[in-house]
Amino acid sequence: MGLVSSDYNSDSDSTNSDSETGEESSKRQCLPELPDDIVYNYNKPVVIDPLNTRMYVAPVSKNIGFLFLELRLDSKQQQIMDLVLKGVNAVMDxxxxxxxxxxxxxxxxxMKPLHVSLSETMMFANESELEEKMGRIRQEIRALECKSVPVALSGGWLVYENFDASLQFLAVGLSEQARGRLKPVLSIVEKYKPRSPVSRQPVGLNNLHVSFGVAQNAYLQQDESISRQRxxxxxxxVATEASDRLPLLRANLQFRCHELKAKVGTSVITLPL
Incomplete structure (x- = not known):
């Protein structure tokens, strides 16, 4: 009987065990969420993402370079983005x-960072020209000593196509203050970039923007005039029917960047401000 009783609890024993387990469970506390910096540490930069890269990058080449700001969303901002895109996609549906x-x-x-492109994809003649020109850009940006760039949004929804019009990006433009702080950077890039950028939408001071969503172009194979109408x-x-949550987006997506990033060949380097 000792063997049986040791393997099978009585009803009273079971009741006591259940109550003890319940008490232990009630005392347990949920672990806190991981800090954003740890989460991002194990995620690749947004520029690596194939869909987002295709906004400006054409055929793969070792002799390409481009500059961008990286924007890392905290948990609250990420939730707001989910909410805003849900509203936009309801209109799309x-x-x-x-x-x-x-x-x-x-x-x-x-989680992935967003980004602001500060140049088109610059395709240089060879690796030595790439390193020389990007090196000069890096030196002159460092000499600016602007310390940081505030990034805020302004205006309504925009839609841009990538270089071959296969993708359409949902975006919002930067505020006048942000564009003003980035003007010297764009002037430096303009001095050294080759004259054959690959982009349907050249990067300029008045069209700096943050892209939030990407969709396949369903009308790519149609006549160009029809595609343009679409x-x-x-x-x-999106400008007239999907703008109700834009104030929420503009109010909560604000950043201060202390560095730029550059894609140089196959590497991504950091340029402190």
């Missing part, structure tokens, strides 16, 4: 348009 995939999330919902229609749609 109503009009039977392709939904925008979020650029702030990777596979399995992993693009204009999409721009009008």
């Amino acid at each position: 109503t009009h039977h348009r392709n939904s925008f995939e979020p650029l702030h999330r990777g596979k399995f919902g992993a 693009l204009d229609s999409l721009r009008n749609l």
Whole structure:
């Protein structure tokens, strides 16, 4: 009987055990969320993402370079982005348009930084020219000593196409203050960039923006005039029917950047301000 009683609890023993387990469970506390800096430490920069890279990058080459600001969202900002894109995509669904995939999330919902492109993809003649010109850009930016760049949003939704019009990006422009702080950087880039950038939308002071979502262009194979009409229609749609949550976005997505980043060949380097 001793063997039986040791293997099988009585009803009273079971009741006591359940109550003890319940007490232990109630005392347990949920672990806090991981800090954002740890989460980002194990995520690749946004520029590596194939969809986002195709905004400016054409055929792969070792002799390319471009500059960008990296914007890291905290948990609250990420939730706001989820909410805003959900509202935009509800409008897209109503009009039977392709939904925008979020650029702030990777596979399995992993957090990703957003970015502001400060140049088109610059394709240099060879590796030595790439290193020379990007080196000069780096030196002159460091000499600016501007310390930091405040990044805030302004205006309504914008839609840009990538170099081959296969993708459409949902974006919002930068504030006048942010553009003013970045003007010297763009002037430096202009001095050294080759005259054959690959982009349907050259980067300039008045069109600096942050992209938030990307969608496949469903009308890519159609006549160019039809594709242009469809693009204009999409721009009008998001500007007029998907703008209700833009104030929430503009109020909460503000950053202060203390460094630029540059894609040089196959590497990504940091340029402190």
